[in-house]
Amino acid sequence: TQLLEQSPQFLSIQEGENLTVYCNSSSVFSSLQWYRQEPGEGPVLLVTVVTGGEVKKLKRLTFQFGDARKDSSLHITAAQPGDTGLYLCAGRTITQGGSEKLVFGKGTKLTVNP
Amino acid sequence: EAGVTQSPTHLIKTRGQQATLRCSPISGHTSVYWYQQALGLGLQFLLWYDEGEERNRGNFPPRFSGRQFPNYSSELNVNALELEDSALYLCASSSMVLASYWYNEQFFGPGTRLTVL
Numbered sequence: 499t500q501l502l503e504q505s506p507q508f509l510s511i512q513e514g515e516n517l518t519v520y521c522n523s524s525s526v527f528s529s530l531q532w533y534r535q536e537p538g539e540g541p542v543l544l545v546t547v548v549t550g551g552e553v554k555k556l557k558r559l560t561f562q563f564g565d566a567r568k569d570s571s572l573h574i575t576a577a578q579p580g581d582t583g584l585y586l587c588a589g590r591t592i593t594q595g596g597s598e599k600l601v602f603g604k605g606t607k608l609t610v611n612p
Numbered sequence: 613e614a615g616v617t618q619s620p621t622h623l624i625k626t627r628g629q630q631a632t633l634r635c636s637p638i639s640g641h642t643s644v645y646w647y648q649q650a651l652g653l654g655l656q657f658l659l660w661y662d663e664g665e666e667r668n669r670g671n672f673p674p675r676f677s678g679r680q681f682p683n684y685s686s687e688l689n690v691n692a693l694e695l696e697d698s699a700l701y702l703c704a705s706s707s708m709v710l711a712s713y714w715y716n717e718q719f720f721g722p723g724t725r726l727t728v729l
Contacts, residue, residue, distance in 0.1 A: 529716075531717070531718070533720075538700075538722075538723075538725070539722050539723070540616070540618075540702050540704075540720030540721050540722045540723050541655075541702070541720045542720070543717060543718070543719060543720075546717055586654075586655065588655075588718075590716065598668075598716060599657060599660075599668060600645070600657065600716075600718060601657070602647075602654050602655040602656075602657075603654065604652075604653075604654035605654060
């Protein structure tokens with residue numbers, strides 16, 4: 499079952515443009531993480547958001563956690579070619595057995611053209 | 613500080629063989645997670661080990677198994693390989709972080725690319 503929907507699936511923009519990618523779910527998450535993955539490499543953790551409504555900034559990247567902790571967005575200002583990669587969101591959920599699990603979206607593949 | 617390491621980088625096997633993948637967590641991390649990333653399917657959770665015990669298992673058949681050693685490194689074994697097992701296998705280790713409450717952060721290794729012919 500796919501719990502996290504990411505959109506858009508693909509995004510190709512020119513250097514200097516702004517963009518927003520979204521991560522949506524009908525489930526409530528105790529925390530949500532954003533990762534960036536380059537081809538052939540493992541995902542690299544960018545940020546963790548924990549509190550509903552929380553906004554975190556990482557240079558030109560702004561992350562927001564929805565008030566109900568069901569969705570999140572990543573906004574990139576003045577995108578650069580180095581921002582190219584697969585952006586993954588992952589929500590932490592509690593399984594029926596009471597243990598925690600990290601559920602990943604399929605990702606947004608971003609290409610920033612020079 | 614060294615990150616999560618995985619070996620081998622690439623592994624080529626034929627259908628029916630067995631594959632063993634290895635992972636060393638970040639020093640001080642006791643939890644290790646295994647994921648499969650196949651084309652078009654995103655990251656699928658396989659297994660979670662903590663303190664040497666299997667804590668949780670994803671929706672995969674029993675031919676996917678593993679273990680965690682006393683030094684917290686881990687092995688993933690895939691028996692009776694099938695063509696659709698071809699994927700990038702990622703290992704992650706985690707630490708607990710205290711913000712308004714404790715939460716878990718996972719850090720990934722570079723992965724092992726398994727190709728089944």
